[in-house]
Amino acid sequence: MSSSSAAPGRGDKAEKTTMRDALVAAAFRLFLERGYEQTTVDDIVALAGVGRRSFFRYFPSKEDVVFPDHERCLADMTGFLAAGTDDDEPVRRVCDAARLVLRMYAENPTFSVQRYRLTKRVPGLRAYELSVVWRYERALAEYLRGRFTGLRDGILRADVIAAAVVAAHNNALRSWLRSDGRDDAEAAVDHALGHVQSTFGATPVPPAGGEGSEDVVVVVARRGAPLWRVVQELESTLGRG
Amino acid sequence: MSSSSAAPGRGDKAEKTTMRDALVAAAFRLFLERGYEQTTVDDIVALAGVGRRSFFRYFPSKEDVVFPDHERCLADMTGFLAAGTDDDEPVRRVCDAARLVLRMYAENPTFSVQRYRLTKRVPGLRAYELSVVWRYERALAEYLRGRFTGLRDGILRADVIAAAVVAAHNNALRSWLRSDGRDDAEAAVDHALGHVQSTFGATPVPPAGGEGSEDVVVVVARRGAPLWRVVQELESTLGRG
Structure with a gap:
């Protein structure tokens, strides 16, 4: 099974425009025109043509509208990890889980690049993003802690590998974002995660040669x-x- | 040179109580008595017996009084890394730099344990802490990127190792904090960073035997x-x- 077919969540997203999407689009138009700090929730709902309560039905705060898909992606990641079996090589499994995040960004390059530029300029959004990244890292670490039960330094190893996976993923993601979404995101993340797998886990591909594995x-x-x-x-x- | 003597900043801190210390002490007394959210800067300055402007001379915000020593520690870390030479094994150098952070916590166990409990309860402080951790990680990564110039995947390696060092450090720090500051902090961090050095860098100690190194x-x-x-x-x- 290839690493991309092993991960769920791709191509099964309904493409219809919902009220939620309309709020995100209105928010980003205003953030880019006026700046993030200068845009209020009232401005966003006025442009989207909906009521203030509709906004808060979808987003707990103005920050959340900047990262509308992270909750879904975190849930996908947790589900993907929980669906694994004892036969899965643990480091490979967390690398595949991290690919779900990159795929969420790559689904919509224009939006992702705009958000990247916005987040770099607004300290509050940077802090919000760090808290999201932290939650991804904890999800990976919790999975690895479970898999490493009984292993010497299992918790330490789990925490270190989770951090390394997140750092490698973010290295690839930032390269892709800095290319304005033009580079091949999957190739970049495969390379970065391959480095982590080489360092900590099984080899990126099963040894060639079948019986030659001896x-x-x-x-x-x-x-x-x-x-x-x-x-x-x-x-x-x-x-x- | 042992790893502890290689790092500056220990024992050279004047122990006299300053206005800054008085503000931190007053703030923590109130945070623990009333809760963080329920305490205002006005409450803190009233208890410390100083004016409001004195508070903001030392701390940009209420969050900063919770982590009064991180700016100094970040400056110490940057200085320590900049003072290195090409002879320093890079992974060992960033591990020694990370030890400076643990030492700051271990200098005042009671305060560190109180703050740990407070930070776990207050989401805003958790977010603040993540942004501080991120700055430490970037300082380590920047140093490694410099050292790995010209190395294949140098930037990727630098980012991954910096994240691994921070994760290992924080693993040891949290264990120590959960022991209420009773365990041996230095031993915990030596063990955790030794794991990272084994994975990425030179061996934790030079090979025994002198000429036997061949x-x-x-x-x-x-x-x-x-x-x-x-x-x-x-x-x-x-x-x-």
């Missing part, structure tokens, strides 16, 4: 060599096998 | 073995040498 690899290193150099060596031997 | 290590692994298992094997061979 091949033996011998690594010889000077005792004084830094571990990371040896790991690099191993990556090129095992990871690209 | 010893050769041979690791034999099945080709199908996940990389992390092979790395574990290497850790126990090289890392504990």
